[in-house]
């Protein structure tokens with residue numbers, strides 16, 4: 001565990017619980033939403049989430065964007081946006097993972113963090129478990145996305161990760177980073193879809 005993560009999660013835990021617990025990382029610290037505090041690690045998460053948002057803006061009607069970052073160096077190693085019009089499996093996270101494999105090969109996942117504008121669906125979270133991609137940060141939750149009339153399978157990313165516990169141990173599952181911004185993005189996308197003359201049926205992330 002690097003010092004930034006200790007600091008960030010420690011503070012996050014302190015905010016959530018109201019007590020100072022800088023290094024006694026409770027289990028639920030992995031399960032709480034992003035605190036609004038501007039810690040160094042928190043700012044770093046936001047910086048990479050802005051890159052995911054930049055990807056998402058490439059598909060204004062389905063703004064699911066993702067980037068994969070080397071969490072030691074901060075280098076962006078893969079990126080993508082939902083291209084579900086081409087294939088039902090090409091969610092933003094999968095497109096970013098495919099881009100990563102194209103650029104880096106199918107290796108090195110354990111040193112990466114994936115940032116995505118929407119909580120990973122069960123398909124994408126499963127793909128990350130298979131890859132052993134253990135650090136995942138998202139903005140809008142599945143419930144928030146569903147409110148904008150986008151279909152979602154009713155399994156949270158944490159539930160999928162927990163179901164893979166026999167072979168998969170995530171280090172960081174953090175939601176809510178810049179969700180104020182992405183929630184507006186999804187609301188705007190809903191308006192765009194509604195204004196289309198032949199609006200397609202709701203698609204998942």
Ligand SMILES: [Zn+2]
Pocket residue numbers: 091092093120121122123124125205
């Ligand atoms: Zn997905």
